[in-house]
Amino acid sequence: VYTGSWLSDAKIKFSKSNCAAYLLANDGGSLVSGSPIRQEYLETSLSWINDGKIEDYMAKHQHDKKADELWQYFQDVIAWVRKTFPNYRREMNSVQWGELYNQFKDKKLDATKLETEIKKLMQDEDVTKKSGIYPYVLTRQEKYLSIRAFTEKMKREAYERQRGVCPWCKKEKKEKQKWDIEEMEADHITPWHGGGKTIAENCQMLCKEHNRTKSGI
Incomplete structure (x- = not known):
């Protein structure tokens, strides 16, 4: 052309x-x-x-x-x-x-x-x-x-540890605090840029709304 x-x-x-x-x-x-x-x-x-x-x-x-x-x-x-x-x-x-x-x-x-x-x-x-x-x-x-994602095993461990409760919902005293695992997403407690690693101890499960708010999505 x-x-x-x-x-x-x-x-x-x-x-x-x-x-x-x-x-x-x-x-x-x-x-x-x-x-x-x-x-x-x-x-x-x-x-x-x-x-x-x-x-x-x-x-x-x-x-x-x-x-x-x-x-x-x-x-x-x-x-x-x-x-x-x-x-x-x-x-x-x-x-x-x-x-x-x-x-x-x-x-x-x-x-x-x-x-x-x-x-x-x-x-x-x-x-x-x-x-x-x-x-x-x-x-x-x-x-x-492309920071390494948490494995399904890590997510399940965090979910059970939290008994399905989103810590941010709890902190904000939301009416609904407990979620099914499919309704939650894994998050670094200490962010990667703050020295946090992608390991089980640094994994928390947040409800989708709070995880996206925290990530700025």
Whole structure:
């Protein structure tokens, strides 16, 4: 649809085997997943530069002679990643770096401090999505980490221990305090970010309403 000299130039840079984008992103450990010849490098770069609106960007630049803006942007992203996270780990291959670059490129970041925290989180068994550590250390959003969930056994133990009573309902002296196990959800008594682990002793069952209020859902 968007054929022309811009697309031809973009394909030379992003879509050939051993193209410039591939060589750059893999020099010192792979930072982009997928394959250039399946257009995945080009697609990723277009998504990053224009907040996911790939076609809008292609339509706007279709008649440009060269894809220099896109190529420069890609180089800037990779350089920023290498500088901010110099210690390469294979998990870095599946991070949406462009999104983080767009948000944090002008912030003053301490690479040594970030590495210390990354190292600690890599060893935390409750963090089940290790690639999510990179967006987490910048955004502080726990959703990226996929914190380990309580097992059915842990939930049942907590439910029996509480005799089916939601501690928040009890605290607020609600009329209904006792619930069936299916009407309740597991919660960390001490939250993960406060040092709480996903272990039986740190599990409490809350009614769905209170668990969602507490989680800010």
